[in-house]
Amino acid sequence: MAIRLQSVSAEAFAPFGSVLEFPPDCSDAFHIVVKEPEQPWRLAVFRYTNREISVMENHPASMESFEPLSGVTVLLVAEHNSPDACSAFLLDKPVCLGKGIWHQVLSLTPEAQVKIAENMDVNSEFHTLAKPVFAALTEE
Numbered sequence: 001m002a003i004r005l006q007s008v009s010a011e012a013f014a015p016f017g018s019v020l021e022f023p024p025d026c027s028d029a030f031h032i033v034v035k036e037p038e039q040p041w042r043l044a045v046f047r048y049t050n051r052e053i054s055v056m057e058n059h060p061a062s063m064e065s066f067e068p069l070s071g072v073t074v075l076l077v078a079e080h081n082s083p084d085a086c087s088a089f090l091l092d093k094p095v096c097l098g099k100g101i102w103h104q105v106l107s108l109t110p111e112a113q114v115k116i117a118e119n120m121d122v123n124s125e126f127h128t129l130a131k132p133v134f135a136a137l138t139e140e
Helices: none
Strands: 005-007 017-019 041-048 052-058 064-070 073-078 087-090 095-097 102-107 112-119 125-134
Touching: 041 102, 052 073, 064 073, 064 102, 102 112, 102 125
Parallel strands: 005 087
Antiparallel strands: 017 095, 041 112, 052 102, 052 125, 064 095, 064 112, 073 087, 073 102
């Protein structure tokens, strides 16, 4: 199944979480985008080469940020009640997923890496997609 790739923008990504950027009208030097006071967070790096996925993941009680480090990443996301209705974003800006958002990453390069910030203890749920999703550059 091929899906349309979108650029990350605050408006397009809003149903899935937050873009980690300064709002256009913010003149402060420091801006808190996401705050999770309930649990401590951890930072990690994630390396992957997959160009196709068949399983989505979500964390019902935890937000999670994805920050591009190297390579070219496609971030697949879907709202909690519709895990097969994926949207695809070129991860060219850091984002923070809301709690319960289905997600997975694909690489458009031989290898890609992201920095992840998430709760120290993370519970995960998994969903097998009706059809695998793959990353490919096409003119459609």
